[in-house]
Amino acid sequence: MDIKVNKNTVIVFDLDDTLYNELDYLKSAYKTIAKSLEPNHWKSLYSKMFSLYRCKINVFGFLADAYKTEMGPLIDMYRNHQPDIHLFDGVIAVFDAIKAKNGKIAIVTDGRSKTQRAKLKSLNILSYLDTIIVSEEIGSEKPSEVNFKAIEKALPATEYYYIADNLKKDFVAPNALGWKSVALIDNGKNIHFESHAYMNPENLAQNFIIDFNDFNII
Incomplete structure (x- = not known):
């Protein structure tokens, strides 16, 4: 053209x-969150998070339940991380x-x-x-x-x-x-x-x- x-x-x-691709932003954010929650085993958590996303399951709800935390700080981490x-x-x-x-x-x-x-x-x-x-x-x-x-x-x-x-x-x-x-x-x-x-x-x-x-x- x-x-x-x-x-x-x-x-x-x-x-x-x-x-x-905005999907790459999502992946970058998920990696940041996974590393924060599981510094030594973040890849398996990241894998689960991305799979849940692909299956249209609430990722932040899963994390809040699994790690006994509030969703708000996790969402803030998603929005405010420095993206790769x-x-x-x-x-x-x-x-x-x-x-x-x-x-x-x-x-x-x-x-x-x-x-x-x-x-x-x-x-x-x-x-x-x-x-x-x-x-x-x-x-x-x-x-x-x-x-x-x-x-x-x-x-x-x-x-x-x-x-x-x-x-x-x-x-x-x-x-x-x-x-x-x-x-x-x-x-x-x-x-x-x-x-x-x-x-x-x-x-x-x-x-x-x-x-x-x-x-x-x-």
């Missing part, structure tokens, strides 16, 4: 399951190409400020970003237009793109605002995988890509 970029172009990205996560292949090449053409890069993501910003730090992309919009900080979540109008206010431009993965909520506002919308197809690990239920015009992205290597920044 060709994208013509210049100083009046803003390319906006979702974070979770768009720049990296990695960008999808091709992301940095696309970012470099956008910057080489004097384009702007921004993030619009739902979630808690501390959690989402820790992810961005771990992914080592903060130096590329011109604006970051986190739902907790702005008091609004997708699909609200508020989050995207905040980008327009912070980065005035003539053309906006939004690259994301979740058809349920990601593209409603950008489509309504006249942005170009691009959906990254589920690689089989996405947390939200119900795209088939949201392929109506309001939710549908204008373009689809398999991975970041499908982008050609010109």
